Amino acid sequence: MGTISLEHSDRLYWLGRYTERVFTTLKSLQSLYDQMIDKSHKYEEYLAYFGLDNVYENNNDFIKKFLYDANNPNSIAFSLERTYDNGIVLREEISTEALSFLQLAKDTLIKSKNSKNTRLSLLPLEDLLFGFWGCIADNVYDDEIKNIIYCGKSVERLDLYLRMKYPFNEVEKAFTILCKNLRNFSKNTPYRYNTKYLSDLVEIIGTKDDYENNSQKAIFSLEHIFEEMKVNI
Amino acid sequence: MSAEINNNQFTQAVGSADEINELLRRYGVKFGIYKNGTFKEQFFPFDPIPRVITAQDFISIEKGLVQRVNALNEFLFDIYHEKKIVKDGIIPEDFIYISSGYLAQCEGITPKNKIYSHISGIDLVQAKNGEWYILEDNLRIPSGASYPLIARELTRIACSDAFTENKVVDNRNYAQLLKDTMDNANCGGIRAILTPGRYNAAYFEHSYLAELTDSVLVQNDELFVEDNILYHKTYSGGKTRIGVLYRRIADEYLDPLNFLPESLIGIPNLMEAYRSVNVGIINAPGNGVADDKGIYYFVPKMIKYYLGEEPILKNAPTYLPFYSEDRKYVLDNLDKLVIKDVAEAGGYGVVFGNELSKEKLSEFKETIIAEPRRFIAQEVIDFLDLPILDNGETVMRKADLRAFVLSGKETKVWASGLTRFSRNPNSFVVNSSQGGGFKDTWVLSR
Amino acid sequence: MKTVNFYFSTKLTFDDYIHDHSFALRIIPPETENQHILSCSLNISPYISTKQTIDAFGNNVTSGYIKDDHRFLDFEIKGYDEIDSEKHRTDFMPCYLYQSEYTTPDKDIIKFYLQNKDKCNSSNIAERTAFFSDLLSEIIEYKKDVTNTKTTASEAFALKQGVCQDFSHILLSILRLDRIPCRYIAGLAFCDGETHSWIEYWTGEHWEGFDPANNCPVNDDYLIISQGRDFRDCAIDRGIMFGRYTKQLQLVRSVLS
Numbered sequence: 045m046g047t048i049s050l051e052h053s054d055r056l057y058w059l060g061r062y063t064e065r066v067f068t069t070l071k072s073l074q075s076l077y078d079q080m081i082d083k084s085h086k087y088e089e090y091l092a093y094f095g096l097d098n099v100y101e102n103n104n105d106f107i108k109k110f111l112y113d114a115n116n117p118n119s120i121a122f123s124l125e126r127t128y129d130n131g132i133v134l135r136e137e138i139s140t141e142a143l144s145f146l147q148l149a150k151d152t153l154i155k156s157k158n159s160k161n162t163r164l165s166l167l168p169l170e171d172l173l174f175g176f177w178g179c180i181a182d183n184v185y186d187d188e189i190k191n192i193i194y195c196g197k198s199v200e201r202l203d204l205y206l207r208m209k210y211p212f213n214e215v216e217k218a219f220t221i222l223c224k225n226l227r228n229f230s231k232n233t234p235y236r237y238n239t240k241y242l243s244d245l246v247e248i249i250g251t252k253d254d255y256e257n258n259s260q261k262a263i264f265s266l267e268h269i270f271e272e273m274k275v276n277i
Numbered sequence: 278m279s280a281e282i283n284n285n286q287f288t289q290a291v292g293s294a295d296e297i298n299e300l301l302r303r304y305g306v307k308f309g310i311y312k313n314g315t316f317k318e319q320f321f322p323f324d325p326i327p328r329v330i331t332a333q334d335f336i337s338i339e340k341g342l343v344q345r346v347n348a349l350n351e352f353l354f355d356i357y358h359e360k361k362i363v364k365d366g367i368i369p370e371d372f373i374y375i376s377s378g379y380l381a382q383c384e385g386i387t388p389k390n391k392i393y394s395h396i397s398g399i400d401l402v403q404a405k406n407g408e409w410y411i412l413e414d415n416l417r418i419p420s421g422a423s424y425p426l427i428a429r430e431l432t433r434i435a436c437s438d439a440f441t442e443n444k445v446v447d448n449r450n451y452a453q454l455l456k457d458t459m460d461n462a463n464c465g466g467i468r469a470i471l472t473p474g475r476y477n478a479a480y481f482e483h484s485y486l487a488e489l490t491d492s493v494l495v496q497n498d499e500l501f502v503e504d505n506i507l508y509h510k511t512y513s514g515g516k517t518r519i520g521v522l523y524r525r526i527a528d529e530y531l532d533p534l535n536f537l538p539e540s541l542i543g544i545p546n547l548m549e550a551y552r553s554v555n556v557g558i559i560n561a562p563g564n565g566v567a568d569d570k571g572i573y574y575f576v577p578k579m580i581k582y583y584l585g586e587e588p589i590l591k592n593a594p595t596y597l598p599f600y601s602e603d604r605k606y607v608l609d610n611l612d613k614l615v616i617k618d619v620a621e622a623g624g625y626g627v628v629f630g631n632e633l634s635k636e637k638l639s640e641f642k643e644t645i646i647a648e649p650r651r652f653i654a655q656e657v658i659d660f661l662d663l664p665i666l667d668n669g670e671t672v673m674r675k676a677d678l679r680a681f682v683l684s685g686k687e688t689k690v691w692a693s694g695l696t697r698f699s700r701n702p703n704s705f706v707v708n709s710s711q712g713g714g715f716k717d718t719w720v721l722s723r
Numbered sequence: 724m725k726t727v728n729f730y731f732s733t734k735l736t737f738d739d740y741i742h743d744h745s746f747a748l749r750i751i752p753p754e755t756e757n758q759h760i761l762s763c764s765l766n767i768s769p770y771i772s773t774k775q776t777i778d779a780f781g782n783n784v785t786s787g788y789i790k791d792d793h794r795f796l797d798f799e800i801k802g803y804d805e806i807d808s809e810k811h812r813t814d815f816m817p818c819y820l821y822q823s824e825y826t827t828p829d830k831d832i833i834k835f836y837l838q839n840k841d842k843c844n845s846s847n848i849a850e851r852t853a854f855f856s857d858l859l860s861e862i863i864e865y866k867k868d869v870t871n872t873k874t875t876a877s878e879a880f881a882l883k884q885g886v887c888q889d890f891s892h893i894l895l896s897i898l899r900l901d902r903i904p905c906r907y908i909a910g911l912a913f914c915d916g917e918t919h920s921w922i923e924y925w926t927g928e929h930w931e932g933f934d935p936a937n938n939c940p941v942n943d944d945y946l947i948i949s950q951g952r953d954f955r956d957c958a959i960d961r962g963i964m965f966g967r968y969t970k971q972l973q974l975v976r977s978v979l980s
Contacts, residue, residue: 046517047467049499132305133475135484136494144303151302175408233513360817374821381818384779502745503788505774534786536962545745545963546786549776579957620849 046186052137053234054193055130059138060196062127067173068204070166073110077163080107082143093208094118111166112157137189138199142179145172154240191228195235198222199266206263212252219249226269238273241265290325292436294666297325300431306424307481316386316476322714323428328678329443329697335720338401338409338680339690341590344580346397346682349416349567351583354512356566357383358657367582367600368575375650376572376609376619378417378565380528382535386552386563388462394521395458398422398681401590403661410593410658412677413573416564418525421695421715422681423482426451426489428717429693444722447565448693452489454683459521461519461685462502462557466520469509470494473526473542483525492523507556521557522547528562570619570653571597594656598649606643607654614654616641629657663716667696674698680717692720724807725943726761729911730978731918732799734959740792741966748960749949750800751775751783752910760949763802764858769793780906781814796962806943811916811929819904822881823952826896829877836900838888843876848903852924852933853940855897860938863890880911887936888954894922894935896954908932908948909957911979913944918959918977921945 048056070157072090080086080103087106091098100106114121130145135143149172152165159165168263184190202218210218226242244265248258255262291297303321308321330338356373363370374377398419400412412464413448429448433440459468470492472483487494499510500519508516524531530540535548550556566572574595577588596603596614607614611630618626634639645652662673681691696716731750754760765785767773773787789796812879828836843854866884872968874903898905904925912919912934920959921934921941932941949957 047493047509048512049495049510051496051499132480133484133494135305136487136492140304140485140488143305147303147305159447230513232515361912363817370817370820374818381816381956382779384816384818386779501743501788502786503790504772505776505786534745535964538955538961546747546788549747549774549784549786552776586864589917682882 046188048137048188050191051232052134055134056137056189057194057196057235059127059130059134060193060198061200062123062130063173063176064197064200065123065204066120066127067170068201069110069118069123070169070173072208073107073120074163074166077107090208101257107162110164111236112153121153137184137186138193139179142176142183145176145179148172149176187228191225192235195222195225195229199227199269203263203266206259206266209259212255215255216249219245222225235270237269238271240273241271245269278535281515281715289439290666291432291439292325292329294323294325296435297428297431298323300435304427304431305481306427308478310478321424322700323424324698324714324716325432326437326664326666326671327432327717327719328663328676329719329721332721332723334409335692337562337589339692341409341471341588342399342680342682342687342690344584344586344589345399345411345414345576346394346497346684346688347577348580348583349397349414350391350393350684352414353561353567354387354391355583357386357563361577365582367578368572372569372571372575372599373566376566376569377526377561378567378569380536380565382548383561383563386561387554388551388561389464389557390461392462392684393564394567395462395559395561395684396455397560398679399682401676401678401680402593402658402676405659405661407661409590411573411576411590412593413570414568414576415679416568417527418560419679419681420479420482421679421697422451422455422691423485424715425693425695425717427485428715432717434612439639446692446720448691448718448720451681451691451693454522454685454689454691455486456490458683459492459523459557459559462559463520464555464557465516466507466556467509467604469495469500469519469522471495471497471522471524471526471544473530473693477525479525484525495519497542497544498555500544502544502550505546505550505553505555506548507544507547519556521559523559528565528650531558531562565634571650572616574653593658596654598645598652598654603654604645604649607645607652611638611642611645611654613657615657616645616652616654617639617676623635631657663696663698665700665714665716667700670719672702674700674702675704676716694718724805724809726803726805727944727946728801728803729946730799730801730976731911731948732974732976733797734972734974735796735960735962736972736974737794737964737968738970739964739966739968740794740899741964741968742790742792743794744789744793744796744962744964746787746796747961748785748787748798749758749778749782749909749957750798750959751785752802752804752948753781753783753950754811755814755947757807759805759807761803761805763800763804764799765800768795768797773871778956780816780949780956782949782951782957789931792966798960804946806946808932808942808945811931812923814834815904815930817904817924818952819868819906820899820902821952822896822899824875824955825892825907825953826876826899828896828900829880832877832880832893833897833900834881835891836897847941848924848926849931851901851903852894852905852931855901856894856933856935856938859890859893859935860895863893865890865936872958889933890935891920891922892953894933898922898924906930907953907957908947908950909954909959910948911977912941913979918948919945919974920954920957923950944979 077102109116110119113119131143131146152169156165198221202222205215205218226237248254248262303670307318360621362368394416398415401409470487507519529537530543532547533540533543534545551558574597580588596607598604600608614630618627660675663676665674666672676696679695683689696718699713771787771789773785776784779873844864864884870879870889876892879885880893895905906923908921923930923932934941951957
């Protein structure tokens with residue numbers, strides 16, 4: 045094929061972002077769940093990362109709403125629905141097989157709702173997401189398509205890591221992956237990096253100290269990474 | 278004949294319905310419908326008992342369908358050029374020009390290789406006496422091939438034994454057939470499938486066929502015509518030439534500068550590119566004149582006229598109230614006939630005379646007298662019912678068969694088809710838009 | 724026979740930038756038995772490449788696409804040609820016998836037709852056409868700005884008012900009820916400052932022009948630009964564009980001399 049429309053490139057990018065959002069959110073909820081075994085109201089710090097109001101009664105209430113509440117824009121259910129929405133119009137790019145993993149992921153999440161052991165019932169969801177990424181790696185032979193999805197994925201990962209104040213070495217790795225993807229876009233594409241914001245990021249994520257002091261600015265720079273560069277005449 | 282019928286009474290389910298429906302879910306085999314104004318995606322209910330067509334039966338169906346589609350393609354070329362069949366008095370002029378499917382804008386256009394109907398969906402039924410009858414031709418955008426195609430893929434996973442025991446012709450060559458057909462119509466460029474979008478009932482099919490034929494799935498805002506060439510706009514600001522467009526939107530919406538000006542899903546000047554043979558359109562615009570319910574009556578005559586052959590497959594016995602002799606018969610026997618409004622599609626506008634009250638019957642007679650050209654009347658065929666599984670029990674239901682005929686270098690009949698059945702025991706209407714389900718169609722190799 | 728100069732221009736101006744603008748112009752007069760184009764030039768601004776095709780009705784179609792932002796589209800055509808209304812065209816199409824989108828009669832037109840069809844005791848097609856046109860000129864008033872390009876024959880007939888386009892549509896509707904094949908003509912005429920419209924009816928052997936708005940047969944003062952079943956097939960310019968414009972202004976000027 046080798047021809048990607050603007051609409052589809054946008055879908056591919058957001059498919060990458062939402063899949064990663066589901067995955068990273070899932071991982072951090074699993075880890076929160078673990079800490080909740082020992083501590084009540086363990087979610088407050090997590091809410092603070094995203095500037096969310098604390099309207100939750102207890103650990104269980106929080107977990108349920110962040111997993112299954114499709115009306116909560118920060119929940120897995122919400123993100124997974126967006127993932128699927130983007131995927132469904134990309135069948136011929138990403139393959140029916142890849143799409144089936146998203147359908148299965150949706151079904152698994154719904155099933156998990158009534159399960160006695162939430163954490164156990166969510167393990168297959170991780171497997172399915174890995175399966176999805178395996179399909180993308182294996183079935184998509186057009187590097188351009190792959191790269192747009194991976195670009196979305198790596199932007200999302202870095203963004204979430206920055207917000208959740210992940211350790212420096214993790215953030216550094218996430219940023220390196222993003223840089224590799226960004227290099228593949230030519231100037232006239234919507235995913236061409238803005239030199240100014242990219243160099244800001246390079247500076248901030250250059251050393252551990254800079255990262256710890258300037259993570260807010262890094263989030264801001266990442267948000268603007270695809271902004272068109274203004275040429276001053 | 279009786280042996281064939283016994284063969285058709287194949288009642289063994291292939292795997293369990295649950296297993297296969299689970300797999301169909303997994304692969305997103307959905308059907309979009311609007312209910313109370315909101316869009317819903319439903320899984321298309323699959324019945325695991327296949328319809329079986331013997332090798333012997335299929336040979337004659339195949340010959341009959343190839344003959345019919347070849348004649349229909351000749352007819353379309355004739356109508357948009359010399360109109361010999363009208364001049365020779367075989368078809369009354371009125372039937373052509375009053376048909377909403379006739380598009381004067383297509384006069385004089387000759388598509389590449391003179392093929393108008395590349396993908397024809399011909400609906401047949403088998404009567405209790407074993408005879409096959411043609412119910413209608415669909416030469417515009419017949420849908421449904423993807424369902425038996427993916428169902429076969431999945432039943433072979435769920436129940437491979439059934440295929441070891443029964444020698445069934447593999448139907449998964451549809452993708453290659455379609456690809457070859459598209460390539461034959463290609464005027465230089467990539468393959469594209471034009472969809473009205475994910476909220477279309479058949480979106481699954483559009484995207485699945487795009488994947489299988491390695492075509493790009495497009496919507497109108499990604500396309501433009503420049504210098505009478507159709508292009509796909511790329512995200513990097515470039516353009517890619519499209520050589521063949523398998524469009525899944527209706528003629529009227531195809532090009533707002535040539536057809537409905539208010540169409541928001543069309544491509545301006547597509548017809549100029551098409552007229553210049555710079556892009557192939559599958560199927561050709563204007564085909565509606567050949568699958569009009571009124572024209573149906575004349576298809577056997579077309580076969581004799583263009584091919585000089587006797588029709589192999591029969592039409593259901595049909596009457597045209599347009600002819601006074603037929604009108605008299607129709608009015609006298611209305612309570613036994615099925616009446617179809619030629620302007621309606623998708624199982625709508627079909628009235629069974631025996632279901633009408635006395636008042637309705639005489640009201641309807643008035644309508645027929647007032648607008649004889651609007652209706653055709655057919656004898657109710659005594660369908661051969663097919664077994665389906667209903668909550669674990671086998672029950673008999675009405676079913677038809679949509680056969681797919683692809684016209685590329687040669688005209689080929691896909692050795693399978695979409696068998697649709699009515700879930701309602703009293704209904705003859707099998708359209709998926711009216712809540713029916715589907716079966717796989719097996720053609721035996723011996 | 725007469726040699727005439729023709730000039731026609733349209734200026735389309737938008738109040739905001741538009742882009743992805745596709746258009747189709749039916750503006751180059753066709754070369755026919757009764758009009759011989761001696762010279763003809765078309766200028767389009769902004770400059771873009773265009774293509775010519777001939778549509779099903781025999782019209783010259785100029786199509787183009789402007790991708791980038793622009794706020795206007797101007798086109799003008801000028802040339803000179805020989806018109807000889809004594810000669811006749813024979814490019815028949817059976818669809819001209821059938822009602823089309825703009826001409827489909829409502830109950831009132833049908834009633835009017837049935838009431839009057841037998842009052843003309845001639846079966847001669849030219850006489851019948853003249854007879855129906857006479858009737859129309861008595862009951863329909865020529866009036867601008869009461870109808871627009873979307874007005875159908877039935878709508879104009881109900882208003883009993885309209886311009887040349889409406890006269891043509893109503894007469895086409897009635898002639899088709901009378902089983903006379905006929906077609907819509909868009910063109911330029913001496914008697915009109917803008918584009919004009921009239922009809923042609925099929926005598927059984929050839930086309931004859933008739934101008935219902937002026938209730939007279941056409942002569943050498945009529946230049947045909949396009950023809951079809953009704954206005955929709957003949958629109959001089961049609962376009963589809965994208966942008967946030969709210970208004971477009973169209974200035975038309977035509978001269979036949």
